[in-house]
Amino acid sequence: MALIVQKFGGTSVKDAPSIARVAGIVAETYSEGNDVIVVVSAQGDTTDDLIAKANEINPNHSRREHDMLVSAGEQISISLLAMALEKIGLPVVSLLGWQAGFTTNSSYTAARIKKINKERLQNELDSHKIVVVAGFQGINKYDDITTLGRGGSDTSAVALAAALHADRCQIFTDVTGVFTADPRKVKGAVKLSEITYDEMLELASCGAQVLNNRSVEMAKKYNVELEVLSSIEREPGTIVKEATKMEKMLIRGVAKDNDVARISVLRLPDSPGIAFKLFSKLAYRKVNVDIILQSVGRDGTKDITFTVPRGDDQLARDAVFEAFPDLTEDNFIVDTNVSKVSIVGAGMETHPGTASQMFEALFDAGINIQMISTSEIKISVLVDQGDADKAISAIHDSFFPED
Ligand code: ADP
Ligand code: ASP
Ligand code: MG
Numbered sequence: 001m002a003l004i005v006q007k008f009g010g011t012s013v014k015d016a017p018s019i020a021r022v023a024g025i026v027a028e029t030y031s032e033g034n035d036v037i038v039v040v041s042a043q044g045d046t047t048d049d050l051i052a053k054a055n056e057i058n059p060n061h062s063r064r065e066h067d068m069l070v071s072a073g074e075q076i077s078i079s080l081l082a083m084a085l086e087k088i089g090l091p092v093v094s095l096l097g098w099q100a101g102f103t104t105n106s107s108y109t110a111a112r113i114k115k116i117n118k119e120r121l122q123n124e125l126d127s128h129k130i131v132v133v134a135g136f137q138g139i140n141k142y143d144d145i146t147t148l149g150r151g152g153s154d155t156s157a158v159a160l161a162a163a164l165h166a167d168r169c170q171i172f173t174d175v176t177g178v179f180t181a182d183p184r185k186v187k188g189a190v191k192l193s194e195i196t197y198d199e200m201l202e203l204a205s206c207g208a209q210v211l212n213n214r215s216v217e218m219a220k221k222y223n224v225e226l227e228v229l230s231s232i233e234r235e236p237g238t239i240v241k242e243a244t245k246m247e248k249m250l251i252r253g254v255a256k257d258n259d260v261a262r263i264s265v266l267r268l269p270d271s272p273g274i275a276f277k278l279f280s281k282l283a284y285r286k287v288n289v290d291i292i293l294q295s296v297g298r299d300g301t302k303d304i305t306f307t308v309p310r311g312d313d314q315l316a317r318d319a320v321f322e323a324f325p326d327l328t329e330d331n332f333i334v335d336t337n338v339s340k341v342s343i344v345g346a347g348m349e350t351h352p353g354t355a356s357q358m359f360e361a362l363f364d365a366g367i368n369i370q371m372i373s374t375s376e377i378k379i380s381v382l383v384d385q386g387d388a389d390k391a392i393s394a395i396h397d398s399f400f401p402e403d
Contacts, residue, residue, distance in 0.1 A: 001033050001034060001035065002034045002035070002166075002167035002168065003034065003035040003164060003165070003166045003167055003168075004029055004034045004036050004037075004167060004168045004170065005036075005037045005038075005039065005157050005160050005161040005164075005166045005168070005169045005170070006025070006029065006037070006038050006157075006170045006172060007039040007041075007135065007153060007154060007157035007169075007170065007171045008022050008038065008040050008081075008172045008231055009153065009171075009172070009173045009174065010041045010042055010043060010044050010045070010046070011044065011173070011174040012172055012173065012174060012232075013040055013041070013081065015043070015044070018231075019077075019080050019081055019084045020084055021231060021232070022038075022040075022084070022172075022231055023081060023084035023085050023087075025172070025231060026081075026085060026090075026130060027088055030090060035125050035128075036130045036131070037121070037125075037130075037131045037133060037160055037164070037166070038081065038132045038133065039132075039133050039135040039153055039156050039160065040078055040081055040132065040133075040134070040135060041073075041074060041077065041135050041136060041153040042070075042073025042074050042076065042077055042136075043073065043076060043077055043080075046073040047150070050069050050070050050072065050073055051066075051070060053069070054066060054070075062108075063108035064108050064144055066108065066109055067109060067111075067144075067145050067146050068145050070136075070147055071096075071097070071134070071136065071137040071145045071147055074096075074097075074134035074135055074136055074137060075096060077134070078094035078095070078096070078132045078133065079094050081094070081132050085130055085132070090130055091129045091130065092130040092131075092132060093124050093129045093132070094132040094133075094134075095121075095124075095131060095132070095133050096137065097133070097134050097136075097137035097139065097145070097156070098137075098138065098139035099120060100116070100120065100121055100131070100134070100160075101115075101116045101117030101119065101120055101121060102137065102138030102139065102156070102159070103115050103116075103117065103138060103139060103141075104139065104140055104146045105140065105146075106140040106142065106144075106146065108144075108146055108147070109146075109147060109149065111138060111140065111146035111147060111148055112148075113155070113156075113159050116160065121133075121160075121164065122164075133156065134156075135152065136148050136156060137152075148214070149212075150212075151209060151211075151212035151215075152214070154171060154211055154215035155214045155218060157171060158215045158222075158224050158226070161219075161224045162218065162219075162222035162224050166224070168225075168227065169219070169225070169226050169227070170226075170227045170229060171211065171215075171226055171227065171228045171229070172229055172230065172231035173210060173228065173229075173230065173231065174230065174231070174232065175230060176191055176229065176230040176233055177191045177192065177193075177228050177229060177230075177236075177237040178191070178192050178195055178203070178210055178211070178228050178237075178238040178240070178253070179191050179192065179210075179253070180192065180252070180253045180254065180396065180400050181253060181254045181255070181392060181396045182208065182255075182392075185256075185389065185392065186392055188396065188397070188400065188402050189396065189400075190400060191238065192238050192252060192253070193236075193238060194239040194240070194241065194246055195240055195252055195253075196240075196241065196242065196246060196346060197216060197220035197240060197241065197242060197243075198220070198346065198377060199252045199253070199344050199345065199346055200216045200240045201213060201217060202344040202375070202377060202378045203252070203253050203255050203342075206255040206257055206340065206342035206344065206378065207256050207257030207259070207340070207342070208253065208255040210228060211226070211240070216240065219240065223242065225239060225240065225241045226239070226240040226241075227240075243346065248345075248346050248347040248350075249345055249346075249347050250345050250347035250348060250351050250354060250399070251343050251344070251345035251347065251354070251399045251400075252344055252345040252346070253343070253344050253345070254342070254343050254344075254392050254395050254396045254399070255342050255392075256339055256341050256342075256388050256389070256391075256392050257342070258310075258339050258385060258388070259309050259310050259311075260290070260307050260308075260309070260310060260338050260339060261308055261309070261312070261313040261334055261335065261338070262305060262307050262335040262336075262338045262370065262382060263305065263306055263307070263308060263313065263316050263317075263333070263335075264303060264304070264305040264333040264335075265278065265303065265304050265305075265320055265327070265331060265332060266303045266330075266332070266333070267303065267331055268301060268303070268304060268324065268331075269300065269301060269302075270297030270298075270300050270301055270302045275304065277323045277324075278304060278319070278323045278324075280323075281319035281322050281323040282308075282315075282316060282319045284319070285315045285316075285318065287309075287312045287316050287319060288308065288309060288312070289306050289307070289308055290306070290307045290308070290340070290373070291306065291307045291380065292304070292305075292306045293305045293306070293371050305371065307338075307371070307382060310336055313334050313336060316334075317332070317334065320332060337384065337385045338370065338382050338383065338385055339382070339383055339385045339387075340381070340382055341380065341381055341382075341383055341388055341392055341395065342378055342380040343358055343378070343379050343399065344377060344378045345377060346377050348377060348379070349377060354379065355374065355379050357398060357399070358379055358381070358395055358398070358399075359381075360398070361394045361395045361397070361398035361399075362383070362391055362394060362395070364394065365387075365390055365391065367383055367384075367390060367394070368383065368384065369381045369382070370382040370383060370384070
């Protein structure tokens with residue numbers, strides 16, 4: 001008998017027929033003699049709708065109340081799925097995050113799981129119940145509800161699989177696996193049979209939302225093998241695992257991230273300590289800086305350009321003006337009309353020419369590159385947002401030509 005964790009995302013539980021389909025999958029796994037823990041997200045667009053409601057009442061609401069509200073979406077899904085399982089005569093119990101033992105830190109809206117108290121879960125499993133757990137949520141040391149950040153149900157599932165040493169962790173979604181690019185946007189995207197943790201982590205961090213990046217980080221840390229598959233079309237999905245015995249592909253995928261703002265600070269003094277002054281103010285405000293470009297000093301001045309998450313552009317602006325109070329508006333440019341386009345693949349480490357092939361594809365498509373950054377297994381470029389989809393397709397066509 002095995003312990004299997006199955007996670008179903010928002011589209012998979014969006015309405016009554018979808019919930020019935022999910023109940024069928026869970027029932028099949030349970031009737032094969034397995035222990036089953038099911039993690040579910042809020043139905044369809046529920047989380048977005050709740051956030052819209054909050055902003056309608058008070059756009060400056062506290063993050064505590066935000067979490068109190070959005071965690072409600074998952075409460076609806078767990079009870080509905082449990083009712084669907086009751087209907088087919090199976091023993092089931094639904095649990096909120098805190099009932100399932102999730103304790104987190106107190107960073108409302110982006111909480112980190114600290115520990116899972118397994119007692120209740122284990123008792124329910126011992127009495128042969130299917131346990132349906134609300135994803136995305138936990139409780140902090142003040143007994144307040146917290147949430148793990150958008151897409152956080154993936155992390156809830158992986159954390160349960162790690163804590164209970166599950167034999168399998170399946171992430172069911174609305175596509176049949178991880179593809180070489182978003183299959184809804186890129187014609188000719190190909191499903192991968194497997195991908196390494198590191199590659200999946202880079203792809204997820206670069207905008208491929210099929211898995212939440214923290215869930216991949218956790219899967220790697222605790223060596224939880226993941227299977228990403230469809231709840232609609234029953235076919236083998238994509239395995240996410242350690243690199244052993246996996247064929248190295250030059251490029252495993254292409255991803256796009258629109259959640260970027262580009263900030264340029266012009267004509268700063270070309271003297272030591274300037275970058276430190278700027279980035280320490282950004283760090284103090286917990287602004288995550290991604291790509292950084294500094295020009296060569298000329299006539300005693302230099303420019304520094306960097307990217308931040310789009311929602312942090314105001315915080316970044318405050319940091320810049322605090323670091324350099326004498327700056328004027330002429331020295332400061334924010335552009336929120338940009339996208340980051342990335343290619344990811346472990347093969348590029350040993351294959352010269354990957355960057356030039358990417359840049360050639362962009363040149364052939366007439367797309368201007370604003371910034372470039374690289375790591376061992378990733379190359380990212382910043383482009384105008386209006387060019388991003390064309391850029392993705394051009395790069396994808398170049399690395400994955402259709403035969
Ligand atoms: P869920 O609600 O199940 O968590 P998400 O919407 O978070 O589902 O993630 C699934 C979506 O991720 C797909 O519908 C697809 O459009 C998108 N996606 C982006 N990049 C990729 C990729 N490389 N492979 C597969 N899906 C991707
Ligand atoms: N419902 C949450 C969200 O929409 C969590 C999740 O779907 O994983 O972000
Ligand atoms: Mg998701």
